[in-house]
Amino acid sequence: MSPIVSIDRLSKTYDGGFEALKSVSLDIEEGEILALLGPNGAGKTTLISITCGISRPSEGKVTVGGHDVVTDFRAARRLVGLVPQEVNIEPFETVWNTVSFSRGLFGLPKNPAHIEAVLKELSLWDKRNARLVELSGGMKRRVLIAKALSHEPRVLFLDEPTAGVDVELRREMWETVRRLKADGVTIILTTHYIEEAEAIADRVGVIAKGEILLVEEKARLMERMGRKTLRIELATPIAAIPESLAGYGLEHEGPTTLVYSYDTRGERTGITRLLNDIAAAGLHLADLSTRQSSLEEIFVSLVREDAA
Secondary structure, eight states: OOOOOEEEEEEEOOOOTTTEEEEEEEEEEETEEEEEOOOOTTSSSHHHHHHHSSSSEEEEEEETTTEETTTTTHHHTTTTTEEEESSSOTTTTHHHHHHHHHHTTTTTTOOOHHHHHHHHHHTTTGTTTTBBBGHHHHHHHHHHHHHHHHHHSEEEEEEEETTTTHHHHHHHHHHHHHHHHHHEEEEEEEEEEEHHHHOOEEEEEETTTTTEEEEEEEEHHHHHOOOOEEEESSSSSSSSGGGGGGGGOEEEETTTEEEEEETTSSSSOSSHHHHHHHHHTOOOEEEEEEEEEOOOHHHHHHHHHHOO
16 A cells, blocks of 8 residues: 655755755655654754645655645645644634634635534534633644644644643643544654653654654564663662672662663573672672663664764
8 A cells, every 4th residue: 555645855955055854755654643753953844844835845755645745736735734833823713713714725615513523522612612812822732733634634744732731731632643543544743752752653753964864663663772771779788889790781870779781682681690690799689670761762862873
């Protein structure tokens, strides 16, 4: 099956010579949630702007549902919903009129039943007659999503959708994203909240300095690149790590705490040998616990490697 979004060797150079994107290629499958992570200035918003037809590429090609975003703009744009970073909406208009107007911009006939369903899905139904100026920041974010869904797109771009939103509302929006995916909507999410990608994404892409560093299934990425740590609590304090344990690269985090890092991909973790050597050194264990590297730690390590 062909990807619903296909990005082929896409480049964007602005006046003055700044390269925002450098030959980016990426295929996005229908019905998946792709989280695109990257530091500020990495090229995330530029990539979205070109795919949505807001900006033109310097080189390369993007298709949405088989439609070229430059030569077949209207057909491609009709398939796409965009929730931008900026909250730029008419403050004195009502929620209902704002969302209904967005549908009309795509030349679609009025469909009050669909608008009602969207507002109810986003917990905006009780606010349908409220003016936007009366809404909280989180509610305004929901209105942006409702506008993006008004014309029933097959692809939804969420550019930092939960920026400035409290934790409870953020989790509610994650649930909304999951329900949209269940309805067959393809979702591309950019975020600074790593836990957002960890919670809802199927695949994770990392972009830095206008280049895609990797795109991989979230679970596989964490398995492939994640490391585990073994936290060893000793029954009695020690002033320093014994010389006989020097080869393990242990960290001495406190008088009674040692931390051992190991690769989850290795055939042998070395834990059994380490514990035997700890006993041979005359140390007594009080507790053991393990911890998996988070997606945030993997992301930071990738970006640091690219900057080196």
